[in-house]
Amino acid sequence: MSRKFTWFNATALTLGFAFLYIPMIVLVVYSFNESKLVTVWAGFSTKWYGELFRNQAFLDAAWVTLKVAVMSSTLATVLGTMAAYVLVRAGRFHGRTLFSGMIYAPLVMPEVITGLSLLLLFISLNIPRGVFTIVLAHTTFSMCYVSVVVSSRLASFDRSLEEAALDLGCTPFDAFRSVTLPVIAPAVISGWLLAFTLSLDDLVIASFTSGPSSTTLPIKIFSAVRLGVSPEINALSTIMIAIVTVGVITASLMSKRALVKRQRDEQRAFQQ
Amino acid sequence: MRRFTLIAVPYLWLLALFLVPFGIVFKISLSDAALAIPPYTPTLDLSEGWAGIKALFAELDFDNFVWLTQDDLYWRAYLSSLQIALFSTLGCLLVGFPIAYGMANASESWRPTLMMLVILPFWTSFLIRVYAWIGILSTEGLLNQFLMTIGIISEPLQILNTNKAVYIGIIYTYLPFMILPIYASLERIDGSLLEAAEDLGCSRLQAFWLITVPLARPGVIAGSFLVFIPTIGEFVIPSLLGGSRTLMIGKVLWEEFFSNRDWPVASAVAVVLLLILVIPIVLFQRNEQKQREAEQ
Numbered sequence: 001m002s003r004k005f006t007w008f009n010a011t012a013l014t015l016g017f018a019f020l021y022i023p024m025i026v027l028v029v030y031s032f033n034e035s036k037l038v039t040v041w042a043g044f045s046t047k048w049y050g051e052l053f054r055n056q057a058f059l060d061a062a063w064v065t066l067k068v069a070v071m072s073s074t075l076a077t078v079l080g081t082m083a084a085y086v087l088v089r090a091g092r093f094h095g096r097t098l099f100s101g102m103i104y105a106p107l108v109m110p111e112v113i114t115g116l117s118l119l120l121l122f123i124s125l126n127i128p129r130g131v132f133t134i135v136l137a138h139t140t141f142s143m144c145y146v147s148v149v150v151s152s153r154l155a156s157f158d159r160s161l162e163e164a165a166l167d168l169g170c171t172p173f174d175a176f177r178s179v180t181l182p183v184i185a186p187a188v189i190s191g192w193l194l195a196f197t198l199s200l201d202d203l204v205i206a207s208f209t210s211g212p213s214s215t216t217l218p219i220k221i222f223s224a225v226r227l228g229v230s231p232e233i234n235a236l237s238t239i240m241i242a243i244v245t246v247g248v249i250t251a252s253l254m255s256k257r258a259l260v261k262r263q264r265d266e267q268r269a270f271q272q
Numbered sequence: 273m274r275r276f277t278l279i280a281v282p283y284l285w286l287l288a289l290f291l292v293p294f295g296i297v298f299k300i301s302l303s304d305a306a307l308a309i310p311p312y313t314p315t316l317d318l319s320e321g322w323a324g325i326k327a328l329f330a331e332l333d334f335d336n337f338v339w340l341t342q343d344d345l346y347w348r349a350y351l352s353s354l355q356i357a358l359f360s361t362l363g364c365l366l367v368g369f370p371i372a373y374g375m376a377n378a379s380e381s382w383r384p385t386l387m388m389l390v391i392l393p394f395w396t397s398f399l400i401r402v403y404a405w406i407g408i409l410s411t412e413g414l415l416n417q418f419l420m421t422i423g424i425i426s427e428p429l430q431i432l433n434t435n436k437a438v439y440i441g442i443i444y445t446y447l448p449f450m451i452l453p454i455y456a457s458l459e460r461i462d463g464s465l466l467e468a469a470e471d472l473g474c475s476r477l478q479a480f481w482l483i484t485v486p487l488a489r490p491g492v493i494a495g496s497f498l499v500f501i502p503t504i505g506e507f508v509i510p511s512l513l514g515g516s517r518t519l520m521i522g523k524v525l526w527e528e529f530f531s532n533r534d535w536p537v538a539s540a541v542a543v544v545l546l547l548i549l550v551i552p553i554v555l556f557q558r559n560e561q562k563q564r565e566a567e568q
């Protein structure tokens with residue numbers, strides 16, 4: 001692409017990023033508002049954060065959400081990595097088309113349909129709804145995202161390394177652990193992070209599959225927001241935005257450092 | 273043996289928790305609503321063996337699908353979802369293309385930062401990003417306050433709880449899905465092509481139209497599908513930003529299930545929605561495959 005950065009480009013970027021970020025900045029600023037009215041500024045205050053941490057219902061919901069997210073993303077990473085391995089390495093087997101169809105379909109499936117179908121399954125099997133059913137539901141759709149992320153990394157990985165390990169006497173599992181896994185690790189980690197945020201964020205599927213004792217944070221936020229804007233929700237949103245921002249920046253700095261290190265290692269190996 | 277386990281575990285998981293549930297949705301869409309637990313008949317009675325299964329099939333019918341065509345709520349909701357999805361995809365394209373173009377023209381050292389700025393909102397909670405607009409768009413919200421202060425309007429505009437707010441919400445939340453594929457295809461364009469065109473007497477605008485636009489086409493198509501497909505079944509945005517008159521099929525399905533407790537009709541709505549989605553999904557897959565073949 002030609003590197004002529006014009007005034008038009010600068011304006012487009014400024015307006016575009018203003019559009020993307022102003023709503024979130026407004027949200028953060030008004031979480032420090034003294035007034036209960038979210039649209040009238042009445043001075044700086046952190047009292048809504050205090051209110052938030054005294055609100056047991058929110059704390060309980062946050063705990064449920066975190067539990068679900070950790071369990072489902074871990075399970076999804078294991079299953080998704082296996083599925084990616086099958087897609088890229090297992091060659092032909094009976095029902096392969098159906099398998100890859102089932103991996104890609106959940107990515108484009110409307111959440112209302114996924115939620116409805118899982119709820120009807122749980123009901124017809126008489127499984128009581130709760131944390132367990134949300135974990136099953138979240139694992140199912142996020143394992144597909146994990147397998148897409150991991151399989152693109154696996155596809156670009158030189159298979160002969162793995163074969164060399166096998167020739168040198170490794171068992172297939174050892175070869176996977178000591179050769180393949182370190183190479184695909186960045187993809188596995190980003191798959192886990194993706195599954196984790198998908199689970200934290202999900203409202204629709206959780207609403208269908210949760211029981212009365214397992215309200216997640218998005219369900220709680222949704223029912224609060226339906227009644228109107230509240231400064232407590234602004235405070236909660238600010239905390240979540242802060243966590244994501246720190247997480248994304250740390251992850252990108254770490255991957256940049258890893259890239260620089262790898263380039264340096266390669267150069268050194270080349271010189272020797 | 274190992275290979276078998278490796279295939280079987282994710283395979284069985286998806287069969288049990290993805291494919292079988294669809295079978296159940298399909299079956300219930302053929303049942304009738306009833307005041308019972310679960311609220312539909314017939315239910316499968318395995319204790320009667322084959323006779324039970326036969327009795328079950330005898331009672332299934334397409335009544336709910338006939339009902340969907342008779343009550344105009346449903347087909348109006350499908351049409352209005354398609355319309356909202358189409359216009360918001362165009363809106364995303366109009367807003368997203370200049371941003372992607374600006375990113376591709378930015379200097380190499382800036383690009384990772386710009387890229388991160390586009391991805392960051394994508395990692396932030398969807399619900400929170402939709403919520404942020406409620407405070408901005410409401411009648412006493414910041415947008416109206418601002419416009420009235422600078423004197424453009426004297427009466428507050430009613431934006432929240434209308435379709436306008438739904439369009440803004442969709443364009444806002446789905447924008448990264450449009451920007452990233454367009455940016456990916458723009459970034460790959462060889463700058464010397466544009467220089468050659470200008471050397472040969474093209475104006476910048478002509479060079480843009482004859483070279484940049486055609487080469488950006490795969491990204492534009494991919495981005496459009498990525499916005500269009502999920503928008504059709506969208507639930508959160510129309511229910512938070514839209515009004516009672518905003519008709520979208522995701523919302524109808526939700527209300528049919530949670531408010532009316534009519535599971536068979538909700539299932540029939542889901543089956544038809546799926547049939548509608550098959551067309552753009554197949555087109556999208558075809559486009560992706562063509563792209564992959566072109567690259568090899």
